[in-house]
Amino acid sequence: MNAWMIWAALAGIVVILELFSGTFYLLMISIGMVAGALVAAIGGASALQLVIAGAVGCLATVLLHRSKYGWKGNAHAGRDPNVNMDIGQLIEVGQWNADGHGRFSARVSYRGAMWDVELHHGVGEPGRYLIQEVQGSKFIVKPSTV
Known part of the structure; x- marks a missing residue:
């Protein structure tokens, strides 16, 4: 041979x-x-x-x-839309609670359950928000441009 x-x-x-x-x-x-x-x-x-x-x-x-096909490392699952289907979805927040130091939180109904919501940055005003991250039973959101 x-x-x-x-x-x-x-x-x-x-x-x-x-x-x-x-x-x-x-x-x-x-x-x-x-x-x-x-x-x-x-x-x-x-x-x-x-x-x-x-x-x-x-x-x-x-x-x-x-390359783009190589090792990706350990991406944070709470921010990865391929892992969590809620990332990138819109929610409606009716009222924000001021927690002090420029932080705002709310409680909203989403997919038949109550969720805690925290505003990533900005002023808490009622409206539509985009889910950026999921931390347990809490959404981190940003204002929606849609």
Whole structure:
């Protein structure tokens, strides 16, 4: 079996493992292995094959990590509309209570339950507000422009 065939078989195995992981990182390593297979196919030495495979795999992994598909870190779930369907929804606040120091709170009915509401910034005036964050049973809102 030629060296390029071994590289290609290993790349195929890594792609199969990628299907179980759900990320693209193993796919990037597989791309490095394909680069090693290409170097082997044109007759490069074993050391050169390893160096090229490692360099291409590392570079592809770094580029993936920095792209929009890479690691996102731990986003705050209370602010993420992909986690909490209430983020970005509008609520109607009839009356604000001044808590002092420029802070305002209210109690509103939303989706059949009573919720505490806190104004992120601004003056508490009755009207429509946009939910920015959910903290337990409390909404942090900002004035709506709609």
